[in-house]
Amino acid sequence: MKLFALLIAAVLSMTSVAAYAHSGGxxxxxxxxxxxxxxYHCH
Known part of the structure; x- marks a missing residue:
């Protein structure tokens, strides 16, 4: 069970890149x- 949870956490950490930083004040x-x-967007 711990291995499965670790695998899920690893996959999620590699695929959850929804927010990228960018320059701009x-x-x-x-x-x-x-x-x-x-x-026009907010952070």
């Missing part, structure tokens, strides 16, 4: 605009 709300796509 944020405003007072913690948001900024991507000038290439004109998308």
């Amino acid at each position: 944020t405003d007072a709300k913690g948001c900024h605009r991507n000038h290439k796509t004109n998308d």
Whole structure:
């Protein structure tokens, strides 16, 4: 059972890369605009 849990944890840690850091300052709300796509998003 411990081996199975370890295997699941290893797989999840390799596949859960949903957030990538990127450069760019944020405003007072913690948001900024991507000038290439004109998308405004918050962190």
